[in-house]
Amino acid sequence: MNHNSLCFVSFFFLFFFMLINFFMMMYFIMNNLIIFLEWEIISLNSMNIVFSILLDWMSLLFMMFVSLISSSVIYYSKSYMSSELNLNRFIFLVLLFVFSMILLIISPNMISIFLGWDGLGLVSYCLILYYQNMKSYNAGMLTALSNRIGDVMILMLISWMVNYGSWNFIFYMDFMKNDYSMKIIGMLVILAAMTKSAQIPFSSWLPAAMSAPTPVSSLVHSSTLVTAGVYLLIRFNSLLIDMYMMKFLLLMSGLTMFMSGICANYEFDLKKIIAFSTLSQLGLMMSILSMGYSDLAFFHLLTHAMFKALLFMCAGMIIHMMNNNQDIRLMGGISFYIPLTSLCMNISNLALCGIPFLAGFYSKDMILELFSMSNLNLMIFYLYYFSTGLTVYYSMRLMMYLMINDYNLLSIYSLYDEDYIMLKSMFLLLFMSLISGSFLSWLIFSYPYMIYLPFNMKMMVIYLTLLGVIFGFLVSNMNINSINKFKKTYNLSLFLSLMWFLPNLSTYMLSYSMLIFGQNLLKNVDMGWGEIYKSYGIFNIIKYYSVIFYIYQMNNFKVYLFSFILWIMIIIFMTLL
Structure with missing residues (x-):
């Protein structure tokens, strides 16, 4: 498929999706509806793998805005990125980004939220690296690693939710409010949202992420990546309100x-x-x-x-x-x-x-x-x-x-x-x-x-x-x-x-200390003791043995006679034992 047709198809699909969401949202608001769908993917003995979807006015309204902005961005990219050879790759990455956000919006389940959450982090890394230069590599790595902190918080949250027997948090969030495990879950949600929405002390990745193409910045800063943390807190709000x-x-x-x-x-x-x-x-x-x-x-x-x-x-x-x-x-x-x-x-x-x-x-x-x-x-x-x-x-x-x-x-x-x-x-x-x-x-x-x-x-x-x-x-x-x-x-x-020296504190301080630690390891272990005992030591041992074998292999009657007597003595000694 050529560039223009892919842009047009993506734009048309997202715009049509936006209209569907708009009419559904109006219907849901007027009738005060919430639809909870469950799709059972695998059922094996007593274990079910179920994919859940929550459709209410909030998720539909947010999806409508995301699809409207992303359709405009893709149409805009048709001209903005027209000199780009790999425009198809760019469009697919943007679509994957939007899909990850939609998955996060419609999920009442922590596992599928995590899939969308991590999808946003990974695809944003690919998009920031789109113009391949050293500045983009640094910015992409900073963004990915900062967001990784939030991913770890969500993984810990998922493991704490095992206490309740289900990852569908909307079922028991209200009546388990004062439970100790729920308080820990609330704290982890806040920390995860702070990393994704770039609050202090995790702010330094947001200006760095400007290395991405401008259409991506437009999408990231309006309705996708940075708003994911805010949306998660809105969904968990009834739990967090008195914390x-x-x-x-x-x-x-x-x-x-x-x-x-x-x-x-x-x-x-x-x-x-x-x-x-x-x-x-x-x-x-x-x-x-x-x-x-x-x-x-x-x-x-x-x-x-x-x-x-x-x-x-x-x-x-x-x-x-x-x-x-x-x-x-x-x-x-x-x-x-x-x-x-x-x-x-x-x-x-x-x-x-x-x-x-x-x-x-x-x-x-x-x-x-x-x-x-x-x-x-x-x-x-x-x-x-x-x-x-x-x-x-x-x-x-x-x-x-x-x-x-x-x-x-x-x-x-x-x-x-x-x-x-x-x-x-x-x-x-x-x-x-x-x-x-x-x-x-x-x-x-x-x-x-x-x-x-x-x-x-x-x-x-x-x-x-x-x-x-x-x-x-x-x-x-x-x-x-x-x-x-x-x-x-x-x-x-x-x-x-310089953002109150935040990049120096949260980024450079950590990376420099790790790099210096790595340099010391290289100097003292790999090039020092490791060199003497591992590579250089093994080389010396092999060299020493090869000299001995070389002496054996010389046609010297005295060496053969000596080794024959030695072997006879060892055999006699072994039989006497």
Whole structure:
């Protein structure tokens, strides 16, 4: 099958699957249905191997969003990856990735969840390595090994679930809530979700995973890999709601939001800025989950998926036109030359900021207002609101660098806005970024949230948005390099831009110590004692024996006579015994 036909077939299949999911989901919500299917694969004596599927409004709605975004991404790849020789391989990898995510979504069983979970990890490794260079190898290995921690947690969780006689966790999660084994299972679920959704201290793999092709980044950061941890916590939410570990998760996710917001303001790589914004939104989802609002976390997960996929697609198109350059300092004034791409970029950016009546507004505004009503301490309150301000800050800074500042690359004639294949897939997501917030808020919440706040608390979000806009405008017009000449400021900016030295602590520290340990082993064991006693020692012994045999083989009558007498003496001695 040639490239174009495979792209078209994949797009058509996923789009058709999305429509089926949409109609089924509407039917399930209206009739309040949940369908639990079991397919018995093997039945041998008393042992059954059963594959279970859980279809409710949540799994159908999430599948609808995943298949919509992945169909847009595959259609977008038809043009974006058109110069690629192995495009078929790329499309199959993306389809395998989407299939792993769908398996994870519809599974009420820990074994099939693990299959989907591990499938995501393995296929993401293949996709990050797609452009084969040293940076990609390092990033792929870091991603795979970080996700492996989560896989180990899930394996331990599966082994703890043997106590209950079934891996279908939805059957006994509610009434076994206070059981000791269930508390351990809850802790393992939280740790697994933290690795997959890149919360501190496992954050360093997410910006590194930007080595993948941009369509893959668009898929990974919106609805598949990083949202798997959030989705798992939503499914386990009734078990986790009163656990002490959730307070720890609230702190870690709040710090993740704060850290990624600051890092995005110090970053000049276009894709990494968007990756940090994903990290910030994941922190927001995790923190609202740890307070017990699982439906709200799910709502934000879906609205965020739309504009984040669009943001990455626009970034990919801009990078393409900029001769594969990702530095935002070299871009500028692109709104004059590529107005349609700039339109998509700006709307997705504004949706990320939570500008009223775009997709992000409905979820972020409700999250912040419910958070303001919650009985939480001042530190978490500051982390939340400061991180929200930082989101607007880096979005404004990005918009200034791309749209308003001067163009600094070689030639403006590389800019063109007529790749209609990319634009069609982007406009599909643009439409969803505009309407999905209101559409989902009517769909998911059958009751209106009653939010009662003082005037200034109610207006806090608007105050922060305005502050973020002002700071973003000022900083993008300042010459950062002149400020960094002062040593203290430079050290501080280094600390902030390097994710609070998280890669050094969680990645390099471990790998360097292991590499040095391996080097010492090689030097002292393989090249030292091992050399003397193993290879060199064996060589000496063989050499010594070969000299003896050589003497025997010389036609020397004295040696033959001596050996004959020796053998006679040994035989006599043995017979006397």
